[in-house]
Each structure stands twice: as C-alpha cells, then as structure tokens.
Amino acid sequence: AQSVAQPEDQVNVAEGNPLTVKCTYSVSGNPYLFWYVQYPNRGLQFLLKYITGDNLVKGSYGFEAEFNKSQTSFHLKKPSALVSDSALYFCAVSRPVTGTASKLTFGTGTRLQVTL
Amino acid sequence: DAGVIQSPRHEVTEMGQEVTLRCKPISGHDYLFWYRQTMMRGLELLIYFNNNVPIDDSGMPEDRFSAKMPNASFSTLKIQPSEPRDSAVYFCASSFNRYEQFFGPGTRLTVL
Numbered sequence: 001a002q003s004v005a006q007p008e009d010q011v012n013v014a015e016g017n018p019l020t021v022k023c024t025y026s027v028s029g030n031p032y033l034f035w036y037v038q039y040p041n042r043g044l045q046f047l048l049k050y051i052t053g054d055n056l057v058k059g060s061y062g063f064e065a066e067f068n069k070s071q072t073s074f075h076l077k078k079p080s081a082l083v084s085d086s087a088l089y090f091c092a093v094s095r096p097v098t099g100t101a102s103k104l105t106f107g108t109g110t111r112l113q114v115t116l
Numbered sequence: 117d118a119g120v121i122q123s124p125r126h127e128v129t130e131m132g133q134e135v136t137l138r139c140k141p142i143s144g145h146d147y148l149f150w151y152r153q154t155m156m157r158g159l160e161l162l163i164y165f166n167n168n169v170p171i172d173d174s175g176m177p178e179d180r181f182s183a184k185m186p187n188a189s190f191s192t193l194k195i196q197p198s199e200p201r202d203s204a205v206y207f208c209a210s211s212f213n214r215y216e217q218f219f220g221p222g223t224r225l226t227v228l
Contacts, residue, residue: 103172
C-alpha cells in the first residue's frame, strides 16, 4: 500500500517570506511524487513531479520540491511567497507499474495562507 | 485546448433519484480518472479507464455507483439511487502519460 502524510492542515506565511509545505510518503520501491494545487472552486492543477534524477525539482509558479529518500519526504518550497499562492496544496505518490497509469494516492491537503 | 470539461457544475437532487455526471477528457489523452472529494475523506480515486476500458474500479463505493466510457471523448459516472452521504465534489481527470493528470473543474453534488 502507498500513503502520503501532510502533517500541517494550514501554513501561514507573510508575503515575501520563504514557504515550506511538508509531505512524507510511504511506498514500496522507488516513488513517483507529485504536488498539485487547488484554488477555490477549481480542479487540481499539476505543479511538479519527481520521477528520477536530481533531487531538487523545479515546477510552475516558482515552486520547487526536494526529494529526500532517507527521510521519505518531498517538501514543497518557494523562496518568496505571494498572496496569490494562497490555495490548497496536495502531495501525491505513486509507484511505477509497467503498462498502466500511475495510480495516485493523495494526501489530505495543506491550506497555504499568505498575508500581506 | 479547452481542458477537461465536466457537466453539470452543480447538481442538487433528492435522495433516491438517479444522478449522472459527465466528463469530456482532453483530446488525445488515453487515461481517464474519476475522483470524489469530501472534507471527511479527502480526495479518493473511484475508477480509472485506459483506452476506454475500466482498469481499476476498486474505489467505487458500492453497487449504486457505475461508470462508463463509450468512446474516447466521453465518460459518465452514475449514482442510482443517490443518498445524502454521496454529497461531494466529483472530479474527472485525464492523462496522456502515466504521470501528470489534468483535472476538470468538478461537479458539486448535493443530495437532500
């Protein structure tokens, strides 16, 4: 079985400050890791993914995430937060299965609130 | 591209009625997913299709739920009979590879 934990229901940060949204995972074998963002009354939007290679992954809107295999973590980061980054962020994990889609398991989500 | 299209955006119905949710995936995407989102259970995968064939329906709650994909550009999720505990936002997503899924805007279902 695969699972994702997002330990913080909400993260508050001031605009211009760095932000981190935490994610840890559990999966057998090598993980595929993802971050999605959900704005109010919208579907989820893909931000970035880690499949293999460099542990630091860069994605949309200036976000990046660092894969840490020893800590089974994939924290989302941004050097300077914007008010417009306020949204619900989901971490997801899957594992490679030949010939089929990666079945994603999502975390419970972390609400990011960026204030002026 | 218009993205994944879902209809209706909102549905209010009474317990016992049949509900049909519709999805048009992005053209060229081989995979289609149905998810349900609630405050209590978060985001749950209900079923997914590959090339119009259901691959994994282990997340479908019970026999009241059924999903079809008669062609590459259309899928339905049906609930019959509906119950208040089915109230949720239902998302359809499609994918052209095994990694990135593109979500529709969702259908907010309220069963009274």
